[in-house]
Amino acid sequence: MSGRIKTLSDMLKKGEISSAELTRRYISRIEKINPLLNAYVLKTFDEAIRGAEYADALIKQGKAGALTGIPFALKDNICTDGIETTCCSHMLEGFKPYYDATVWQKLKSVGAVLLGKTNMDEFAMGSSSETSYYGAPKNPVNLSKVTGGSSGGSAAAVKADIAAYSLGSDTGGSVRQPASFCGAVGFKPTYGAVSRYGLIAYASSLDQIGPLADSVEDAAIIYDAIRGQDRRDSTSCPTADGVTKLDGDVKGLKIGVPEEFFSEGVDEEVKKSIEAAICLYERAGAKIKKVKFPAMKVALSVYYILCCAEASSNLGRYDGIRYGFRAKDYGDIDEMIVKTRTLGFGKEVKRRIMLGTYVLSSGYYDAYYKKACLLRERITAEFDEIFKDCDVLLTPVAPTTAFDIGGRSASSVQAYLADVCTVPVNIARLPAISLPCAVTKEGLPVGLQIIGRRFDDGRVLSSAYFFEREACVKVPLCKEVQL
Amino acid sequence: MKYRIVSGFETHVELATATKIFCGCSTKFGAMPNTHCCPVCTGQPGSLPVLNKRVVEFAIRAGLATHCTINTTTHLDRKNYCYPDLPKAYQISQFDKPLCENGYVELDSGKKIRLTRIHIEEDAGKLVHERGYTYIDYNRGGVALIEIVSEPDISSPEEAREYVEKLQLIMRYIGVSDCKMQEGSMRCDVNISLTPEGSDKLGTRTEIKNMNSVSFIEKAMAYEARRQAEILDGGGEVEQATLRYDENTGETYVMRTKEDAQDYRYFPEPDLPAIIIPQSKIDETAAHMPELPIDKYRRYTGVLGLSAQTAGLLYKYKAVCDFFEKCLSLGAGAKNTANLITGTIYSSLSTEEEKEEFNAGVSAEDMAKLVRYADEGKINVTLAQMTLSKMLKEGGCVDDYITEQDLAGVSDDELEALCRKAVEENPAAAADFRGGKQKAIGSFYGYIKRASGGKADIKRADAILRKILSE
Known part of the structure; x- marks a missing residue:
């Protein structure tokens, strides 16, 4: 059975529907559903219609690619020329970049149709999207639950099919965790596989753009469309030639199960679901092996030191001088900058800037930042060691399923714990995917994480494809948003 | 009491690459404000730097010309500080691993001013204060710089002048910068402290920021040394501070003291990979290094037999040397060519800038022809000088002035x-x-x-x- 993108693409190519018509259908569904979900913070319907017309012309000329004419959404931290890009922060209210991110440029050129910009945690800092200046998006599986974050709007939009697919960014789990919470597929490619040019930086050495999709097949198609070395991003790398093959053959696949990912704090139901998924692989002939990942205990601390340090530097530029928000009533430039930053940033962003400033300060640098860098090397080395003997690792995406909106203080240490299973992947620059593997008694999806070697993205996708095909997990939408 | 001046320099040199250090924008001086800008050099959200390879090449050349060791593995760092002319709120620079280390610049006396390091970094934009407003011009933002840090080996304003002029000359010779202080393509921060004569104990230093003329450097150093001596003689202590020199009053003023010293929170730039330079690349650069000023001077006085004075007048200007050597390559004799340049041609060039630019006013071919007539005794030096003067004034070529009859001489x-x-x-x-x-x-x-x-x-x-x- 074909996935959503292939189905739509076939219809377009066969002329059963035009991209303009398909886009109009998505638009009317957005008008109906988005008020319930708050998944979009900006609708770009004029741009969508322009894109659809271009796509229809391409299709007519027989130049249609896999994504031509298909409507999608971008996370609000991916720059779009002339279209507001705010990172869901008051600080960037009204900010219209004057250039396109590489990923958007790539998609636009093949006739992708941009429906809008999706909700997220302010500057991607959070795990529930509740730190958004525009209010939290809601989980389309259960409207009282968070979407996860930070790419919460992107996950919700895909799950509710108000975008055929979307792009998010993943710094410590921001694509995988919301995918897990909403019952969608979220893929974080190897660091460097997808250009970061035009992705508004949170933590440069950890940030990675990735797709949120309805299926693994869709994720692979999107990944193929956006990946590759970019001369404008010096940290980008060449990726494998050709399209990603999804044979779903796991016979003989060496699967590692790092027990530290199943330790205390992980819900019983989550644990059981992952274990059941592992069994499915085993029955298909994969070799399962328990492995040790002792560095797990420092991963979260390392992550928060590194990302806050980089964020404190990356966010220094928001001073109200050149773009975005500027406070009113100030005596001089220093006061203007202080007031702008005081009013423009939310609480969580300020907290991370302060933390980051602190760990880089002279006298503290060695104890925090430098040590975190050394531990980053250790974490990477431990993964490398594990991957000598394993092809992929299977773990939960998050210790819990989606929690109640407003149920957790977004800033508590507990909120940081939501990232514990995902951050080691970013620290070691590995590829990993999140896909639904079960539905809890409460009706909430559980996400399975598959982690691979650097630049072994194809195997991660193919391994996930196997599970999706065999397990056929269906995560129903809540009735308010059902089609 | 008698004191010795102990002074070290931090010199910023703007590199003459056609494009900026992290983007493709032009580096041309004097354009309309904010016309040489892009998302990268104005620090737009989401933009990323890409290192200009030429910058590394130029810096390697600068390092080799000053006898530095070139680090084959190095990286860039972020230097965080907030100022409106710095659009990212950090400057991409180098902190713990500069591209070049441990070099020196030799003075005429043979004394070596040791260089601690040379690193690459980006320049900031420029604030323009006009009509009660402050405007920002980012054209200069992202222009490539090298910062040359010397050891505190300079012990007088005169040595400082010579050091700066030598550095200037070296950079011009190897073609990495025009080092025009008046246009800001070379700027010095002067660190200065006093040590009692006969003692080794270093005094507290002050730093005079952003000096953009050699004569002001001399004056500022002399003033600052006097000021510190007065404090010390009065039993006081010099306060560590960053100073500004006022060209009008000839005095230094405190900009900030040690208490408000900034914490730059340096850390490795995550947007750029490590810089790895193959040794072969360094060797190749070294093999293609042009002749350095000191070597040229020695060749002029040695092989060419020019007087120290004449050689000194020539080698200070790269463009003059190029012209001089072109004439020689066309068969003109060194002494007559040199004398005609430093005598007749120089007298029509009134400023240093004109000599640096060196528009000879006569082609090397004509010049060589004229000199050859003199060399061969067909005309005497007086006639050669007179002819050259006329050519400079009225144009035309040698043969318009020197007739057959002139060449026939006097029987x-x-x-x-x-x-x-x-x-x-x-x-x-x-x-x-x-x-x-x-x-x-x-x-x-x-x-x-x-x-x-x-x-x-x-x-x-x-x-x-x-x-x-x-x-």
């Missing part, structure tokens, strides 16, 4: 007649010579030169005169 008979006439017209000098005053013979030269229109060969005339006077 032996004509010359003898001229000599006899000279002796007749100046009997007093003739008597003096005959009376034993050898020098008196010089009195006849002027007459012979004038009467022959500068064509007469004085050496030959001298022999004839002696013959006549001994008759």
Whole structure:
């Protein structure tokens, strides 16, 4: 059975529907559903219609690619020329970049149709999207639950099919965790596989753009469309030639199960679901092996030191001088900058800037930042060691399923714990995917994480494809948003 | 008390690469504000830097020319500080691993001013204060710089001048910068402290920021040394501070003291991979290094046999040397060429800038031809000078001025007649010579030169005169 993108693409190519018509259908569904979900913070319907017309012309000329004419959404931290890009922060209210991110440029050129910009945690800092200046998006599986974050709007939009697919960014789990919470597929490619040019930086050495999709097949198609070395991003790398093959053959696949990912704090139901998924692989002939990942205990601390340090530097530029928000009533430039930053940033962003400033300060640098860098090397080395003997690792995406909106203080240490299973992947620059593997008694999806070697993205996708095909997990939408 | 000046320099040199260090924008000076800008050099959200390879090449050249070690593995760091001319709120620079280390610049005395390091970094934009507002011009933002840090080896304002001028000359020779201080493409921060004569104990230093002229550097150092000496003599302590020099009053003022020293929170730039330079690349660069100023000077005074003074006048200007050597390659003799340049041509160039630019006003081909006539004795030096002056004033080529007749010179008979006439017209000098005053013979030269229109060969005339006077 074909996935959503292939189905739509076939219809377009066969002329059963035009991209303009398909886009109009998505638009009317957005008008109906988005008020319930708050998944979009900006609708770009004029741009969508322009894109659809271009796509229809391409299709007519027989130049249609896999994504031509298909409507999608971008996370609000991916720059779009002339279209507001705010990172869901008051600080960037009204900010219209004057250039396109590489990923958007790539998609636009093949006739992708941009429906809008999706909700997220302010500057991607959070795990529930509740730190958004525009209010939290809601989980389309259960409207009282968070979407996860930070790419919460992107996950919700895909799950509710108000975008055929979307792009998010993943710094410590921001694509995988919301995918897990909403019952969608979220893929974080190897660091460097997808250009970061035009992705508004949170933590440069950890940030990675990735797709949120309805299926693994869709994720692979999107990944193929956006990946590759970019001369404008010096940290980008060449990726494998050709399209990603999804044979779903796991016979003989060496699967590692790092027990530290199943330790205390992980819900019983989550644990059981992952274990059941592992069994499915085993029955298909994969070799399962328990492995040790002792560095797990420092991963979260390392992550928060590194990302806050980089964020404190990356966010220094928001001073109200050149773009975005500027406070009113100030005596001089220093006061203007202080007031702008005081009013423009939310609480969580300020907290991370302060933390980051602190760990880089002279006298503290060695104890925090430098040590975190050394531990980053250790974490990477431990993964490398594990991957000598394993092809992929299977773990939960998050210790819990989606929690109640407003149920957790977004800033508590507990909120940081939501990232514990995902951050080691970013620290070691590995590829990993999140896909639904079960539905809890409460009706909430559980996400399975598959982690691979650097630049072994194809195997991660193919391994996930196997599970999706065999397990056929269906995560129903809540009735308010059902089609 | 008597004190020694202990001074180290931090010199920023703008590299002459056509494009900026992290983007493709032009580095041309003097464009309309904010026209040489893009998302990268204005720090737009989401933009990323891409290192310009030429910058690394230029910096390696600068390092080699100052006898530095080149680090084959290095990286860039972020230096975080908030100022409106710095659009990212951090400067991409180098902190713990500079590209070049441990070099020196040699002064005429043979003293070596050691260089601690040379690193690459980006320049900031420029604030323009006008009509009660402050405007920002980001054209300069992202222009490539090298920062050359010296050890505190400079011990007088005069040495400081020589150090800066030597550095300037080296950078110009190797083509990495025009080092125009007045345009800001070379700027110095001067660190200075005093040590009591005979003591090794270093005093507290102050730093005079952003000096953009050699003479101001000299004046500022002299002033600051005096100021510190007065404090020390009065039993006080110099406060560590960053100073500004006021060109109008000739005094230094405190900008900030140690208490408000900034914490730059340096950390490795995550947007750029490590810089790895193959040794072969360094070797290749070294093999293609142009002649350095000191070597040129030695060659001019040695092989070419120029006087120290003439060589000194030539080698200070790269463009002059290029012209000079072009003439030599066309067969002109070194001494006559050098003398004509430093005499006749220089007298038409009034400023240092004009000499640096060096628009000779005559083609090297014409110049060489003229010099060859003089070298071969076809015309004398006086006529060569006169001809060159005319060419500079009125244009045209050598052969417009030097006629066949000029080249034919003065025949032996004509010359003898001229000599006899000279002796007749100046009997007093003739008597003096005959009376034993050898020098008196010089009195006849002027007459012979004038009467022959500068064509007469004085050496030959001298022999004839002696013959006549001994008759």
